[in-house]
Amino acid sequence: MCEKSRCQWAGDLPVYIDYHDNEWGRPVHDDNRLFEMLVLEGMQAGLTWITVLKKREAFRQAFDEFDPVKVARYGDKKIQELLENKGIIRNRLKVNAAVTNAKVFLEVQKNYGSFDQFIWAYVDHIPIKNHWEKMEEIPAATPLSNRISKDLKKMGFKFVGPTIIYAFMQATGMVNDHVTDCFLYQEMEA
Secondary structure, eight states, X not given: OOOOOXXXXXXXXXXXXXXXXXXXXXXXXXXXXHHHHHHHHHHHTTSOHHHXXXXXXXXXXXXXXXXXXXXXXXOHHHHHHHHTOTTSOOOHHHHHHHHHHHHHHHHHHHHXXXXXXXXXXXXXXXXXXXXXXXXXXSOSOOHXXXXXXXXXXXXXXXXXXXXXXXXXXXXXXXXXXXXXXSHHHHXXXX
């Protein structure tokens, strides 16, 4: 049996392989999933993605399945409870940012109909397909992620720097950054 060729970052850890094969780069249009990825990408700042992936289920439980309506209502008591939850990343700035972002996320939904409509408009609702041959070619940020980051910050979002936003774009399929010899590179086109 021939082993599939994957992006190098997927490595050999089952959790990474599963994430690579079944999620990363696949277009996401569900607002709750988009909110989840926005929160998780912010949580990753300064850490490795594997740290976040291993804690993902705990995050889902702690953050009410990433329902922005519920997260927007979190008060001091709930925030303190989250900061004591050993299953998640317990960084006060990041937890507070998740609550702030939920509130702004709801405003975006109100103003644009959905966060999906708002965020995907940046790519004309069609994923950008790059043609990277090696991981080293993939940028950490782009002029577009810089622009989106700036716009989100103006709206009041936190932990949405250009690198975080580019990772969000990759994760949610706004951009296809699978390397050209990855089995998913062509599949994403279909």
